Amino acid sequence: MKLAILSRAPRSYTTARLRTAAFDRGHQVKVLNTLRFAIDLSTDEPDLQFRGRPLSHYDAILPRIGNSVTYFGTAVVRQFEQMDVYTPNTANGIANSRDKLRATQILSRHNIGMPPTTFVRDRADVIPAIERVGGAPVVLKLLEGTQGIGVILAPSLKVAEAIIETLQSTRQNVLIQRFVSESRGRDIRALVVGDRVVAAMRRVAKGDEFRSNVHRGGSTEAVTLDPAYEETAVRAAQIMGLRVAGVDMLEGQDGPLVMEVNSSPGLEGIEGATKLDIAGAIIDFIDNQVAFPEIDVRQRLTVSRGYGVAEIVVHAASELVGGPLAESGLRDKDVTVLTLHRGPRVIPNPRPGLALEDGDRLLCFGKLEEMRSMIPARRPRRVKKLPRTPIHEA
Ligand SMILES: Nc1ncnc2c1ncn2[C@@H]1O[C@H](COP(=O)(O)OP(=O)(O)O)[C@@H](O)[C@H]1O
Ligand SMILES: [Mg+2]
Numbered sequence: 001m002k003l004a005i006l007s008r009a010p011r012s013y014t015t016a017r018l019r020t021a022a023f024d025r026g027h028q029v030k031v032l033n034t035l036r037f038a039i040d041l042s043t044d045e046p047d048l049q050f051r052g053r054p055l056s057h058y059d060a061i062l063p064r065i066g067n068s069v070t071y072f073g074t075a076v077v078r079q080f081e082q083m084d085v086y087t088p089n090t091a092n093g094i095a096n097s098r099d100k101l102r103a104t105q106i107l108s109r110h111n112i113g114m115p116p117t118t119f120v121r122d123r124a125d126v127i128p129a130i131e132r133v134g135g136a137p138v139v140l141k142l143l144e145g146t147q148g149i150g151v152i153l154a155p156s157l158k159v160a161e162a163i164i165e166t167l168q169s170t171r172q173n174v175l176i177q178r179f180v181s182e183s184r185g186r187d188i189r190a191l192v193v194g195d196r197v198v199a200a201m202r203r204v205a206k207g208d209e210f211r212s213n214v215h216r217g218g219s220t221e222a223v224t225l226d227p228a229y230e231e232t233a234v235r236a237a238q239i240m241g242l243r244v245a246g247v248d249m250l251e252g253q254d255g256p257l258v259m260e261v262n263s264s265p266g267l268e269g270i271e272g273a274t275k276l277d278i279a280g281a282i283i284d285f286i287d288n289q290v291a292f293p294e295i296d297v298r299q300r301l302t303v304s305r306g307y308g309v310a311e312i313v314v315h316a317a318s319e320l321v322g323g324p325l326a327e328s329g330l331r332d333k334d335v336t337v338l339t340l341h342r343g344p345r346v347i348p349n350p351r352p353g354l355a356l357e358d359g360d361r362l363l364c365f366g367k368l369e370e371m372r373s374m375i376p377a378r379r380p381r382r383v384k385k386l387p388r389t390p391i392h393e394a
Helices: 013-024 067-082 091-098 100-110 123-132 157-169 227-240 268-274 278-289 297-301 368-372
Strands: 002-006 028-032 037-040 047-050 060-063 138-142 151-154 174-178 186-193 196-204 219-222 244-252 255-262 307-313 335-342 345-348 361-367
Touching: 002 013, 002 067, 013 028, 013 268, 013 278, 037 067, 047 067, 060 067, 060 278, 067 091, 091 100, 091 227, 091 255, 100 174, 100 227, 100 255, 123 157, 123 174, 138 157, 151 157, 157 174, 186 227, 186 268, 186 278, 196 227, 196 268, 196 278, 219 268, 227 244, 227 255, 268 278, 297 307, 307 368, 361 368
Parallel strands: 002 028, 002 060
Antiparallel strands: 037 047, 138 151, 138 174, 186 196, 186 244, 196 219, 244 255, 307 361, 335 345, 335 361
């Protein structure tokens, strides 16, 4: 295959390793500086220029988008997606994982263990928020920090309040998170490629530091993960839309607590600790997947007028419960079930004989009008007239 690694650091360990691994496997590989692309929207087909010249065809890209260039970098990745070039990490996946609040929001509805986290804006809400996550000492995080920078352990309510006030006065947003003390300055980094963990290490913070980042002097050791940690890491990466990811987890009393999902994980620490060829595993995975470029399913399926994607929930009261999918009548209404979600399980292409249960969620494609009647009404259909007194005392 012909692979482009999007990176601004061609000489960094990770980029050099990925380039070498691709080359050694007989692939054509180039490292292209993310900031030298021009997104060309002037022609019929989505296109890209590189260093002022039309870009030649690539089968796949491997984006390594740094924090400082998220906006432009994800725009370039999105353009490659529009051109049907395979990328293990989509622009959406990168953007979602980059912002710690957004990532936490997305993961929170999927039964993934996370340290209790809260986000407030008003001064008056700060102290109650800290108390809600368990009180001081408490961890404060800038939304887009990395390498441990912007992660602070505030020893008391007073100090926490002062830090938050200071940061907010410089227009920085802060997450408030329970300090998971039982993890004792240690965390787990799992490297997810596709749907498995290819390597994992434990990082141990230096001295009395609580952040275990390698950039903060943390040391590393290879670990074999419990299945619960493996499964959590893979699911977290999948939910974020990342096929190559570094998932950071604390070792909580009741199991893994995901702190963040990195879309451009560094390989130096983890290859050093595990002596595994992780760069090679990433390249092999991409080579295997090239035939399946990521498709924005919702966007593609909504182009036929009146058709779209919706989630139908099977309620105890509905006549769907108990019967097999084939007798649900959905097919007659021109509705196809793509996947069935049952608790944490996902059943792709459910068989006609499968019996439906209370609480099942069916991801469907079909006539929106038909599906609307099966989705509990949320909003009034028509916009109402402005009331006679638009504003009045409650
Ligand atoms: N809630 C927490 N409780 C205990 N330690 C934490 C917590 N959050 C972060 N840490 C420590 O701080 C480090 C950096 O936090 P993280 O959220 O991963 O930010 P960064 O993006 O800067 O790496 C983690 O690797 C972990 O060692
Ligand atoms: Mg981290």
